[in-house]
Amino acid sequence: MSVKDKVIGIVAEQAVLEPSDVTMESTLEDLGIDSLGLVESIFAIEEAFDISVPFNANDPTESDFDISSVATIVAGIEKLIADQS
Amino acid sequence: MKRVVITGAGTINALGQTVAETFEAMKEGRCGIGPLEMKDVDRLAIKIGGQVKGFEAEGRFNRQQMALYDRFTQFALVAAREAIAQSGLEFSGEMAAKSGVVLGTSGGGMQTLDENYRSVYEDGKNRVHPFVVPKLMNNAAASHVSMEFNLKGPSFTVATACASSNHAMSQAFQLVRSGVAPVMISGGSESMLCFGGIKAWEGLRVMSKDACRPFSANRNGMVQGEGAGVFVFEEYEHARARGADILAEVIGFAMSSDAADIVMPSKQGAARAISGALSDARINAEDVGYINAHGTGTAANDKTECAAVADVFGPHADSLMISSTKSMHGHLIGGTGAVELLACIMALREGIVAPTIGYEEPDPECALDVVPNTAREAKVDVALSNAFAFGGLNAVLALRKV
Numbered sequence: 420m421s422v423k424d425k426v427i428g429i430v431a432e433q434a435v436l437e438p439s440d441v442t443m444e445s446t447l448e449d450l451g452i453d454s455l456g457l458v459e460s461i462f463a464i465e466e467a468f469d470i471s472v473p474f475n476a477n478d479p480t481e482s483d484f485d486i487s488s489v490a491t492i493v494a495g496i497e498k499l500i501a502d503q504s
Numbered sequence: 505m506k507r508v509v510i511t512g513a514g515t516i517n518a519l520g521q522t523v524a525e526t527f528e529a530m531k532e533g534r535c536g537i538g539p540l541e542m543k544d545v546d547r548l549a550i551k552i553g554g555q556v557k558g559f560e561a562e563g564r565f566n567r568q569q570m571a572l573y574d575r576f577t578q579f580a581l582v583a584a585r586e587a588i589a590q591s592g593l594e595f596s597g598e599m600a601a602k603s604g605v606v607l608g609t610s611g612g613g614m615q616t617l618d619e620n621y622r623s624v625y626e627d628g629k630n631r632v633h634p635f636v637v638p639k640l641m642n643n644a645a646a647s648h649v650s651m652e653f654n655l656k657g658p659s660f661t662v663a664t665a666c667a668s669s670n671h672a673m674s675q676a677f678q679l680v681r682s683g684v685a686p687v688m689i690s691g692g693s694e695s696m697l698c699f700g701g702i703k704a705w706e707g708l709r710v711m712s713k714d715a716c717r718p719f720s721a722n723r724n725g726m727v728q729g730e731g732a733g734v735f736v737f738e739e740y741e742h743a744r745a746r747g748a749d750i751l752a753e754v755i756g757f758a759m760s761s762d763a764a765d766i767v768m769p770s771k772q773g774a775a776r777a778i779s780g781a782l783s784d785a786r787i788n789a790e791d792v793g794y795i796n797a798h799g800t801g802t803a804a805n806d807k808t809e810c811a812a813v814a815d816v817f818g819p820h821a822d823s824l825m826i827s828s829t830k831s832m833h834g835h836l837i838g839g840t841g842a843v844e845l846l847a848c849i850m851a852l853r854e855g856i857v858a859p860t861i862g863y864e865e866p867d868p869e870c871a872l873d874v875v876p877n878t879a880r881e882a883k884v885d886v887a888l889s890n891a892f893a894f895g896g897l898n899a900v901l902a903l904r905k906v
Binding site: 459465 | 568571631633634635
């Protein structure tokens with residue numbers, strides 16, 4: 420399964436939606452994922468890809484991990500996988 | 505001062521998943537203690553407990569809630585739902601702003617602690633789920649009850665080991681009696697039946713391997729249980745004005761500290777709490793018909809408790825009934841006083857006194873009427889509920905029939 424499909428699966432489960440309802444342009448806000456849901460999604464991503472995501476819930480915008488859409492999350496993970504492998 | 509009545513009760517424990525089921529079991533003198541079912545039970549020396557079996561979180565909670573609720577929170581919510589449904593209360597506006605929830609627990613989210621310690625220490629994982637802290641914190645149950653029922657007034661958690669529930673209910677009682685809150689949700693919850701929870705208790709060597717037999721000469725220790733009891737404490741006029749069904753009146757309480765030993769009980773400390781509850785309720789010793797004992801089934805507690813009762817009640821100690829329902833549901837630690845308050849309500853409201861089961865041999869040091877093995881019909885006007893915790897912290901509540 421591709422990084423994109425895995426991320427969509429994780430995000431969809433968190434949002435209690437079907438994967439088909441999640442697009443690359445979706446934002447977490449669009450999907451109804453709140454701050455606790457975001458932290459849980461980051462945890463699930465770390466578990467799924469065996470990576471460490473530099474994310475601080477105190478100030479998500481300052482973190483070196485762009486969560487503004489599903490596409491930026493997928494891109495961030497692909498970079499982390501490359502850096503941390 | 506306002507009068508305080510109980511207008512709702514809820515529970516889940518080894519005897520049943522509702523108050524009605526629990527009353528039924530207490531009347532039958534049924535034992536809810538059995539073989540423990542958990543991971544690594546073969547590594548435990550103590551393999552019995554009053555475990556809640558056949559409890560499914562599915563269907564009661566949604567997926568997100570299940571991810572956030574430790575078992576002790578699930579128990580508290582199940583009991584609170586039953587109690588509040590019975591009371592018929594809905595919390596909004598001014599009433600919601602003033603009403604709160606005070607719950608007792610000793611260990612808080614022990615299942616969460618146990619599972620995650622196992623994960624990082626045994627499995628060597630370096631990452632834990634983000635909800636570990638909000639699941640394990642001792643106030644999680646009280647907070648989730650406040651959120652589910654819109655309780656916005658004074659809300660907190662009390663942790664005084666085996667007296668947690670009685671201390672919590674004493675606080676709730678004071679808040680209603682003093683007029684601070686029209687309604688308080690109170691009681692306690694515990695879920696310590698996990699590998700680490702049992703292992704810790706094994707260390708003290710006060711646990712029985714076969715049964716909890718309070719006051720019996722051949723008693724050989726306590727047996728742990730789990731579950732919750734939750735009540736609706738309501739100001740009397742408020743309850744009457746809306747035609748609520750009143751289960752019992754809470755008429756007094758007292759707390760005391762032995763200031764003596766971290767584990768051994770004190771007759772004086774227990775006696776001061778019992779007599780303090782009588783004075784607070786402005787009743788005479790002779791008014792008390794039933795005492796729900798702390799009655800843990802340990803050598804030390806039972807003889808000390810009987811001596812304290814004999815001191816406070818004098819000759820009347822021989823005419824009152826005192827039983828320990830821990831023989832049936834086990835010791836729920838921080839939740840125990842709440843489940844045991846049900847036996848007081850049953851005695852007052854239904855005229856049936858729950859027995860001390862497993863009673864086999866009289867002990868001259870526990871020479872009181874312990875209602876051995878079989879429930880008894882009796883007219884009881886006033887009942888006390890005792891709780892004497894490790895650390896020497898005692899709390900006794902007094903209830904009257906309405």
